[in-house]
Amino acid sequence: MKTYKILLTLVIVSGLVFFSCRHEILPEPPPSGGGGTGGGGTGSGKVCFESDVLPIFQSTCAKAGCHDAASHKEGYVLDNYANIIKKGLVPGKATSSELYKVLYKTGGDRMPEPPNPELTTAQKNIIGTWINEGAENTVNCGSNCDTTKFTFAANVNPILQNNCTGCHNASNAQGGVNLVGYSAVKVYADNGKLYGSIAHLAGYKPMPQGAAKLSDCNIRVIQKWIQAGALNN
Numbered sequence: 001m002k003t004y005k006i007l008l009t010l011v012i013v014s015g016l017v018f019f020s021c022r023h024e025i026l027p028e029p030p031p032s033g034g035g036g037t038g039g040g041g042t043g044s045g046k047v048c049f050e051s052d053v054l055p056i057f058q059s060t061c062a063k064a065g066c067h068d069a070a071s072h073k074e075g076y077v078l079d080n081y082a083n084i085i086k087k088g089l090v091p092g093k094a095t096s097s098e099l100y101k102v103l104y105k106t107g108g109d110r111m112p113e114p115p116n117p118e119l120t121t122a123q124k125n126i127i128g129t130w131i132n133e134g135a136e137n138t139v140n141c142g143s144n145c146d147t148t149k150f151t152f153a154a155n156v157n158p159i160l161q162n163n164c165t166g167c168h169n170a171s172n173a174q175g176g177v178n179l180v181g182y183s184a185v186k187v188y189a190d191n192g193k194l195y196g197s198i199a200h201l202a203g204y205k206p207m208p209q210g211a212a213k214l215s216d217c218n219i220r221v222i223q224k225w226i227q228a229g230a231l232n233n
């Protein structure tokens, strides 16, 4: 019986050692390909803080109960540039920055915390590449948003992912609204609420909540996609 207990303890201890030594997979973000998916991008081809990075932090981190000024979980407030660079960020070195590492953690250590969905690889890369490029406060970057391109997959969905789905996903559907995936978005394209909310039309709740209005170009891209039938293209 005693030997059995010792053996069992050994198995448990070696298991713990194995799992704690396991390295988390932390990819180096790719060099800048000329801006993010949200229609930003600086003239210099770098990721733009204002149009690419900030909306992701605002819509997925700076929420009530998480990292807005009132909640400041773990001391992190992630609502504007000055606050974002305060903690957990090593300019020039994404893989040493806690703000980047947590995106790739597993289980309850991951941010955004489950059951919120993981950021997409494109979003993780925007944050990582921006940090590697020096985590600068780049604003008024000019835009590579193009109103002649308005498909769901390449144009509309990335705008929603970067500005909306942090508050509007299946496990956190604020206002009862889920905007993850074509069929969920189509409902709000058809009932007028998607356009009404982003264009700040009277009678609709202005969105994104607590953040700047989308750029005129991004609003136009979504409007043209809706006017063309809100196709799954």
Ligand code: HEC
Pocket (backbone or CB within 6 Å): 058, 059, 060, 062, 063, 160, 163, 164, 165, 166, 167, 168, 174, 175, 176, 177, 188, 193, 194, 197, 198, 203, 204, 205, 207, 208, 209, 210, 214
């Ligand atoms: C920080 C959280 C947050 C973000 C980011 C956000 N929303 Fe919302 N949204 C809410 C909340 C909360 C409500 C419910 C508001 C209410 O009922 O007063 C809501 C309501 C809505 C509604 C229903 C509006 C209506 O008039 O009935 C739509 C549509 C919507 N959001 C779309 C969007 C879109 C599109 C984006 C991105 C461009 C976005 N939201 C970003 C929190 C957010």
